[in-house]
Amino acid sequence: MGNQKLYKGSLQTIILKLLESNDKMYGYEITQKVKELTKGELKITEGALYPALHKLEADGLLDVEVAKVGNRLRKYYKLTESGTKETANKLDEMQEFLRTMQQLVNPKLSLE
Amino acid sequence: MGNQKLYKGSLQTIILKLLESNDKMYGYEITQKVKELTKGELKITEGALYPALHKLEADGLLDVEVAKVGNRLRKYYKLTESGTKETANKLDEMQEFLRTMQQLVNPKLSLE
DNA sequence: CAAATATACATAATTTTCTTATACATAGAA
DNA sequence: TTCTATGTATAAGAAAATTATGTATATTTG
Numbered sequence: 001m002g003n004q005k006l007y008k009g010s011l012q013t014i015i016l017k018l019l020e021s022n023d024k025m026y027g028y029e030i031t032q033k034v035k036e037l038t039k040g041e042l043k044i045t046e047g048a049l050y051p052a053l054h055k056l057e058a059d060g061l062l063d064v065e066v067a068k069v070g071n072r073l074r075k076y077y078k079l080t081e082s083g084t085k086e087t088a089n090k091l092d093e094m095q096e097f098l099r100t101m102q103q104l105v106n107p108k109l110s111l112e
Numbered sequence: 113m114g115n116q117k118l119y120k121g122s123l124q125t126i127i128l129k130l131l132e133s134n135d136k137m138y139g140y141e142i143t144q145k146v147k148e149l150t151k152g153e154l155k156i157t158e159g160a161l162y163p164a165l166h167k168l169e170a171d172g173l174l175d176v177e178v179a180k181v182g183n184r185l186r187k188y189y190k191l192t193e194s195g196t197k198e199t200a201n202k203l204d205e206m207q208e209f210l211r212t213m214q215q216l217v218n219p220k221l222s223l224e
Numbered sequence: 225c226a227a228a229t230a231t232a233c234a235t236a237a238t239t240t241t242c243t244t245a246t247a248c249a250t251a252g253a254a
Numbered sequence: 255t256t257c258t259a260t261g262t263a264t265a266a267g268a269a270a271a272t273t274a275t276g277t278a279t280a281t282t283t284g
Contacts, residue, residue, distance in 0.1 A: 007119030008241050120270050
């Protein structure tokens with residue numbers, strides 16, 4: 001907590017992208033994967049993650065499948081068909097955002 | 113309206129960066145400059161812009177100077193000393209964000 | 225000349241998306 | 255046995271937008 005350098009709105013994109021790469025994942029696994037990929041720089045908090053997963057599911061972008069491992073619950077999420085499409089859209093939007101920020105922050109680069 | 117592709121939290125950085133490049137600007141001018149630099153892709157709405165300017169001013173990052181042009185008001189904003197420092201911080205954070213997103217979205221690239 | 229558009233500021237209600245704190249429960253390590 | 259890890263969840267509140275108005279002057283266009 002407290003070290004968040006993420007702009008708001010990017011969490012959905014991260015979740016979707018991870019599910020595109022990893023087929024199915026559960027919540028806790030996502031938090032660990034993000035920590036690993038960013039070498040600890042970024043920590044996804046549960047308070048942000050679970051509501052986001054629930055929303056993506058409610059919006060029909062994710063399917064959920066409950067598994068019991070030992071005596072504990074896991075909820076595996078995977079992309080639906082429309083989730084796969086939306087992932088592509090979100091990634092495009094992110095590229096667009098990066099380009100836009102580049103134009104604003106370093107206009108010289110876009111002249112050539 | 114409606115075409116916003118900005119992640120929340122990036123508007124402050126944009127404003128600060130523009131003021132770093134242009135010394136002093138007024139609100140409407142900022143909206144036009146952003147439109148120009150992004151070739152119309154990005155439109156800063158007043159409902160976001162003016163509260164953001166007021167907050168930056170309240171936080172001591174901007175100074176304001178009211179000018180009368182014809183019969184109309186203009187409020188010119190410029191960076192204070194601490195605003196200049198904060199601009200550097202915000203730009204660093206943005207670079208950090210870009211790197212983090214790169215690690216998450218295209219992990220292959222960060223291997224080399 | 226009238227009407228539409230551009231210039232210029234502002235705020236209020238609402239929504240989205242976080243942070244922070246709390247809660248519950250099992251499993252493993254110290 | 256206590257601390258940490260694993261695993262999910264929600265509630266209160268804050269931050270930062272969107273959307274919709276409101277007010278006023280200046281300019282362009284039909």
